[in-house]
Amino acid sequence: MDCKTAAELVPLYFDGELDRATSREVEAHLDTCADCQAALIELDALRRALRHDVPRFSAPDTLRRRVAESATVAMPPSSDRRGSSRRRTWLALAASWVLAFTAGGFTLGMWNQVASSGHAESQLDRDLFASHWRALAAASPIDVVSTDQHTVKPWFAGKVATAPVVRDFAAQGYALMGGRVDYVGNERVPVLVYRHGKHLIDVFVLPGPVTHEGHEAVQMQGYSLENANLGGQKAIIVSDMDRDELLHFRDLLNSVT
Amino acid sequence: MMATGNRAVVDDLALRHLDAAYNLGRWLLGNEQDAADAVHDAYLRAARACDTYAGGNARAWWLAIVRNCCLARLALRNKEKANVAIDDNPVAAERLMPHDESGGVEDQVDGAIRRRQMAMHLDRLPAMFREVLILREIEELSYREIADVLEAPIGTVMSRLARGRALLQKALTDDGTVEAPHGL
Numbered sequence: 001m002d003c004k005t006a007a008e009l010v011p012l013y014f015d016g017e018l019d020r021a022t023s024r025e026v027e028a029h030l031d032t033c034a035d036c037q038a039a040l041i042e043l044d045a046l047r048r049a050l051r052h053d054v055p056r057f058s059a060p061d062t063l064r065r066r067v068a069e070s071a072t073v074a075m076p077p078s079s080d081r082r083g084s085s086r087r088r089t090w091l092a093l094a095a096s097w098v099l100a101f102t103a104g105g106f107t108l109g110m111w112n113q114v115a116s117s118g119h120a121e122s123q124l125d126r127d128l129f130a131s132h133w134r135a136l137a138a139a140s141p142i143d144v145v146s147t148d149q150h151t152v153k154p155w156f157a158g159k160v161a162t163a164p165v166v167r168d169f170a171a172q173g174y175a176l177m178g179g180r181v182d183y184v185g186n187e188r189v190p191v192l193v194y195r196h197g198k199h200l201i202d203v204f205v206l207p208g209p210v211t212h213e214g215h216e217a218v219q220m221q222g223y224s225l226e227n228a229n230l231g232g233q234k235a236i237i238v239s240d241m242d243r244d245e246l247l248h249f250r251d252l253l254n255s256v257t
Numbered sequence: 258m259m260a261t262g263n264r265a266v267v268d269d270l271a272l273r274h275l276d277a278a279y280n281l282g283r284w285l286l287g288n289e290q291d292a293a294d295a296v297h298d299a300y301l302r303a304a305r306a307c308d309t310y311a312g313g314n315a316r317a318w319w320l321a322i323v324r325n326c327c328l329a330r331l332a333l334r335n336k337e338k339a340n341v342a343i344d345d346n347p348v349a350a351e352r353l354m355p356h357d358e359s360g361g362v363e364d365q366v367d368g369a370i371r372r373r374q375m376a377m378h379l380d381r382l383p384a385m386f387r388e389v390l391i392l393r394e395i396e397e398l399s400y401r402e403i404a405d406v407l408e409a410p411i412g413t414v415m416s417r418l419a420r421g422r423a424l425l426q427k428a429l430t431d432d433g434t435v436e437a438p439h440g441l
Contacts, residue, residue, distance in 0.1 A: 011419060015393065017400050046426055050394045053368075053375035059279035063293040067275060067300045071268035 001029045014043045131182045132202045132238040142178035152179045156190045164190045164205035165231035201239040228253040267307040271300045277396050278323040284391050285327040299323040317405035378428045386421030
């Protein structure tokens, strides 16, 4: 994709208006083009300023009463907050890009090191690590913040092909923080986010056809990958926990039916 | 005959999206009383028109009615003042943008001042750009939904959004409300 085309598409990408394939082309271009990165950062800065600094006027109670009195049916008080979580996903994606870019050499440096390391890690492994780091670099690694498994599970429904089984392991020391949707390869996959002490744990729940070759845990930059079976779905854990803690958490996931 | 089912849908819709409607009205009309009246008008109109509502994007349908009520009020108010109407061509509308006379580098630290400046700049934008920014950035409508509200093609939405963002960005950078992002 040439820069002229990309420059036209960046706002559409930022607004979540591109189809998946074109989004990925734009992302590939963004990886290499400082100008387009700057344009994306500028869009994000403007949106943050607008959301943060511009007052959003709420309907005064008098108006609400006026409308409610004319209405034929009694309505519960509005609990409608801004926007849908669909677009929040995109915002998080854009934000994570922006932050990854501002983190600059850091992220890219790691990426290059990963890419050039002669160990021939699979593309999947690299995707998973990159996505974990990108989430760590973002303002929040979580799109839906909830410690309630009954909130997280339905949030995924409709955003990904199969909503994963969601369990909280707070009692065992691995508290459910929430979830997000991320890309692995060409797939949108659900990611469950847990916390253990100060460690953040991502659980990528993979769709059927993707297979992970790693037999043993893969290590990179102090982070590890570990396979698990989450109620019949293939899941991959990414975290910087100790090996023992990681295996304990994996066993917890494996025990989910 | 009133289809009570539809009427209930419209009531629910209006009440659920009352904040969005009011926010749009407030930014288009510039004061609370007019915004509240316009939204109430819009509700009455929507309730009367509930039988003609044919499904589709309900929120965009409702906000389109709100917008039309606001524009009607705006037109009435501007009758004597002979201002540029909202849908006049963008070039003419941009000429209305006053050049900023504010400055004061030391002021910019203060969050309250930053918010006031932000609101001021948004207020100064020609309404046609202000409304797409509100709908997109604050109310988080998709391009399709905004096009439905504006009853305009998506291409128009995209160009107004781009132009509005550029104008606002420029105004903010000029007085330092938002730092100019510098590459990496």
